[in-house]
Amino acid sequence: MNKKKFILTFPPTLIDEPITYNLIKNYNCMINILKATVRPKAEGRLVIELNGSREAVASGLDYLKKIGIQIEPLAQEVHYIKERCSHCTACIPHCPTNALSVDREEMKVSFHGERCIICEACLPVCAYKAMEIRF
């Protein structure tokens, strides 16, 4: 199965369009609403996960584009909050890509975001809550 997350932005004119119903019924996509901001007469924002076959998700996205909804693929990011890190090194053995690494001379931990594959292994390990996942 093909799971992808998107941020959908829709203008006030489309607030009444039943997009989630249509995505499920007409395009055979399973949906998971991660975050929704819907206000009358204001821009709407939906963070949604579409799950289905490649064709289903593709045609679902086509439908959204056609009716004027702006689509952005969602990037999840792991954030390293430097001020909270105590440099204990408890996280180091859990990071599969060395995104969390330690200078053994200084015993100082660093985070290299470009190496991070968002496996989320570090999140429960850090007792100081220096690792956070953010949309």
Add this chain to the structure above:
Amino acid sequence: MSKTIAEINEKIKKGKAVVVTAEEIIELTKKKGAKKVAQEVDVVTTGTFSPMCSSGAYFNVKQPVPKMKMGGGKAYLNNVPVYVGFAAADILLGATAMPDDDPRNAVYPGQFLYGGAHVIEELVSGKPVTLTATGYGTDCYPNKKRETTLTLKDFNDAVLFNPRNGYQNYNVGINISDRVIYTYMGVLRPRMGNANYCSAGQLSPLLNDPMYRTIGLGTRIFLGGGIGYVCWPGTQHTPTAHRGKNKVPKEGAGTLAVIGDLKQMSAQWLRGVSVTGYGPTLAVSIGIPIPILDEEMVVFTSVEDKDIWAPVVDYSYDYPQGTGKRLGEVNYAELKSGKITFKGKNIPTGGMSSYLKAREVAETLKRWLLKGKFLLTEPVAPLPGA
């Protein structure tokens, strides 16, 4: 040639004391030899920063009008229950206490995002906390209910009091089972996936005075960013632990009960932490100055990570079931390298204790001594086993 603490204090007052950290003395002794270093160096500073669960604080709260007796009633600081068995206005907050409605491990593994330790960190950060209390009412203390917001300075007294801190060595945790486990030694992956240790090793206070010659009751220390004192042997203090030829314990041995004025402390040195699956706890900074009285103290403080050994213990079965079994031993140089070779396997290591911050503690205490801001103390009484 030997020195006394009084002589060293005279030098400190004059700004003439020679102070080095427990790391710096290692190279110095290799270069110059213990005899010369004993003449030249006056004090060695040690440091550690680590979760120390047996920690807490007691407070005295100003009375409302009319007065209220909390003793025998119930009280909470930010919904974390405090112990109220001490008279009308003295309350005790434990680092590992949690709000009544924290799910704990009901959804396993629990996150333990907030507990007594977090309240302590908030207080030393200057943040306000809410005290809610109920009492049964007496003629002299008729008030039965109270809710008020306080910051650290609003308490009459705020005292950090930790019954068991500064462990002299500790286990190395490993997991031989097939599923990941969540322990106070951290997250331990199955089939010896990682090995976690918790000690500052060669910088650790009690590992630099293994026979408790200079550290005793009344020893003045760096605690949480302020001044504190060793006030009693810590709970589970075990001077009879196995030791190497260098007299350094090869397993958890001595411990210290420490006390200090919370109002002098800061969140740089005291942190509320959440150990997944285990509970909330307080990470504490402790630094103890060691007077170099003679050559033996040079030898003790020059101990190196490679000569400090720790037992490897399985936390999936042996530890919880109290079997006492050890799978082997490793030294802190191996542990701090990031990988140990154990039972034919290459195992990555994780630290629960921050060596970087231990260095900061030792350096800060060194600065205080060089500035003449901190004087050494003679122990009032020795620790058991000294």
